[in-house]
Amino acid sequence: MRLRTLAALAALSVTALTACGNTSGGGAAAGALKIMAPANVGGGWDQTSRTAEQAFKSADPSLKVEVYNVPGAGGTIGLAQLAGEKGNGKLLMTMGLVMVGAIEQNKSKVTLADTTPIAKLTEEYEIVVVPAESKLKTLADLVAAWKANPKTVSIAGGSAGGTDHILAGLMAKAAGVDPKQLNYVANSGGGEALNLLLGNKATIGVSGIGEFAEQVKAGKLRALAVSSPERLPNVDAPTIKEGGLDVTVANWRGFVAPGGLDDAAKKSLTDLVTKMHDSQAWKDAVAKNGWIDSFQTGDAFATYLSEEQTRVKAIIAEMGLVS
Structure with missing residues (x-):
């Protein structure tokens, strides 16, 4: 009896470890997807995150999606948290032009180079x-x-x-x-x-x-x-x-994921976001909110991010916001 009990506990432990283990490689479609809005409730990133949440569920009713807020410092507090999720293929962070400037303004040690670009979504x-x-x-x-x-x-x-x-x-x-x-x-x-x-x-x-x-x-x-x-x-x-x-x-907004994603996890997230973008629920929300659809993924979005960092740094330096 004691041996059977120990064996059962061991099996339970393995199951728990498997469920809570490394989230890279499996992709978001394998389980719940989390979306971090790195700002307070009511702002643009929060609005985009919660709109995307509903569109994800519309595109795939079996997918569990959770939005949570990490406010502060133009999103750089959330960005720092994202850096601690390296390899997590079930997490997206909503971000955009605001964060590009805030990284410079706050002299953030964590930058967008520490993330995995997934998709540009909208302009507004x-x-x-x-x-x-x-x-x-x-x-x-x-x-x-x-x-x-x-x-x-x-x-x-x-x-x-x-x-x-x-x-x-x-x-x-x-x-x-x-x-x-x-x-x-x-x-x-x-x-x-x-x-x-x-x-x-x-x-x-x-x-x-x-x-x-x-x-x-x-x-x-x-x-x-x-x-x-x-x-x-x-x-x-x-x-x-x-x-x-x-x-x-x-203004523009998009999704990045933690750094350190393998190719399978990156493709899974990109495919999932593409499916969300193509849903009627997302199209209706874009029209309702007066957003401009500017969808972009892969290397094109990564290049855009790099160019935006250079452009914004020059603008805020001219305004005297950074030295």
């Missing part, structure tokens, strides 16, 4: 908003307030050095205002920035269109301008260029 233009009762009615009013005293205009946006900060700095520069003088209030997610605006604790807000769209439609926020080269059909606002500032900016 930015929107500049004010609380509904704001005295700033147009972009010209904002420029006038900046020129009078940029410190009195508080700007609620995402992380320091991210897309929102870059857009505000480029707008200030185009308006003849020193970007270093801007009163930029960095937040870990769009939800925090929204709370500041709705509480009238920020003069203006800058974020992706999808993060403020519902509040603009509800009349709680007023759109001053969008960062697209031409007016957008789903937003009742002029472009920044129409407002007299020669600035256009598009």
